Amino acid sequence: MTARRACPPAPGPLEGYAARFDDLWCSLAQRRGFREYLAGLLLPRDRNKTLTCLAGAEPVAGAQNAAVQRLQFFLSESPWDHERINARRLQLLLTDPATAPHAGGVLVIDDSGDRKDGKATAHVGSQWLGRLGKTDRGIVTVTTCWADERLYYPLHAVPYTPARHFPKGKSDPGFRTKLQIAAALARDAQAARVPFRAVAADCAYGDQDAFRGELTTAGLPFVMAIKPRRGAWAYGDEAYSLSMPPATSRGAARILLVTGVRSRARSVTGIPPPGGPPMPSWAGGARTARPGW
Template sequence: MSARLSCPPAPGPLEAYAVQFDPLLKTPAQRHGFRTYLSGLLLPRDRSKTLTALVGAEPLVQAQAAQVQRLQFFLSEAAWDAEAINAQRLALLAAEPATAPSAAGVLVIDDTGDRKDGSATDHVARQYLGSVGKIDNGIVAVTTLWADEECYYPLHVMPYTPEKRLAGGKQDPAFRSKPQIALDLVEQAQAAGVPFCAIVADCFYGDNNGLETALLKRGLPHVLARRGAVGRGWAPAQADHSFKDVAQALPLRAWREVIRRFRDGHTERWWAAELTLFGYGPGRPVRAICATTDRRALPELSTWYLTTNLPAPLAEIVRIYGLRNWIEQGYKQMKDELGWADFMVRSDRAIRRHWTLVCCAFAFCWWHHALQAHADDSPLPGIPEAPPEAGKKNQPRQGAAVLAAPAARRARLADPGVLAGALLARLCRHALAGRTRRAARRPEHRPRD
């Protein structure tokens, strides 16, 4: 790489997007920093998107260059409010009919982790990391995402602080478990006026009795996954002890066929049935449901055990939970292309700001595509699902670049709009038709907080 510094420009579409944040950025330097940061995040990836990469500087050699230091100051020290920036991002998405959230969508809660060395960076410790599927040294963020069959984007994010970083451990007043943080993020989504038909979460959150109780107490609709093979309470030896036991004992006539249709024309036949055990059952405040591709074998990777307080038909419950997979797709795009985990700052404030700016870059992709759709007088199509491989949660697949080939070949200072379009380039391929969804991989067991 050339030693010459080259600050990425802010081409037309990005400038039009960035100017809508100007009232929240108090000085010209902050506005320039915002544009530079987003432009760097949106450029085709040729190296980790650290501060030096975002301004086109050489790593190490030019780490002290003026442009790098200005961007460092913008991220870590400048007086701007990341929460206000995030609120404006969500307001822009809500104002655009193609991306506005509707009551047909879902609010997904989840968490994601990434490796980070040492212990000097806030929130970093040895803990379970979804990106590697095991306990390792790194940082974890709890997130919420809004999704329907046509659109999806992150709402709010909050870092998780492991008890080992707090003086009082889990008894420390500052300690918040991941489910507790998730409830805080649900409240933030409600305060932002985000509509949804249900809160959706994988079995890590679904198996947390405190979370389910809190959702029921607040009267919030939800569809939560449960681990099928785990016992739910005392029962005689000959009785069913788990969701899987009950599902295996069901007669074939108890299952209802659910047809899931996709935009490429193919369909998938699923089966769903009501389960009755330990207080769950049809007609009760909370129902238990099994959905599977094979009602006889109940294959692990395509069988869901769900609990819900919705009185909806089985097909609708299957549709709702299927939308959870969009959060995996969102993680992939933000990590593989937008530099979610590439930050090289240590403070809580700077990390939160970096994540906010990544979410702004992600939202720009939708905003830019919506403008193009308006210009072409065509509707905004849905993004296809790229289901993760069996194995580690959030594990990027080797060679599975999100960028389309033309964008990948562009020069270093390519228009950020090229990446925005490329991130959405595989529209309609394998995407869902109507209000159905493709099977999402069931998450594996992971340690509880």
């Protein structure tokens, strides 16, 4: 077998990290593209979501620069399995003592939207973009993140594809809502053996009965915001709805804690009555929520 050609190294200690992915790439061009992409993301540049910035080229005018074209080919044309790459990244995080997750952390579920003009790009549609605080044309990605009081890092990310991209719209078998994607990502984290004490999310997810039900079916406790107008969907005796301090705005939220998973559910409001089951140890301390959470 012909020996692999040496790849130009990534800057400094980044090479040691990039080299751990080399066996997942089938060509020198891919190994080089991966290193250039990592370096572009980490360098202190503005607009590091554009190819010209990632490659250190002039915006717009530098689109035909050789380094930009190499990155374009690597990201959009070169065949590679993103799930294998992400699995290797998670393996490195889970086995490194400095980043290894523990059972005291939480799994944070959220989505992030970026504005995008045109209609040709995959996953583009008119939808709510939380970053902009309005409905606009863009791409939304549902993500999971492991976090504790010391550090946090992303686990999985899946773009949401609006119904218009499917032949049968929302009734198409391939269509998935953001809530369905989020529930699947929580199960993916569980399958990857990432330890965490609870799933955390804002009221965009906490208000959804079906979503909370899927987490319960998967055996995952959760801590979520719910809007003030709602009660709490409680599971068994180990569920609590914690009212916030006197609201300073109409947007003040309430936190729902579910620590145990039971097959029967009941609807409750307020806080546990006197003489009820004790609060779970991890639920101690003050709980606050910013307006609009």
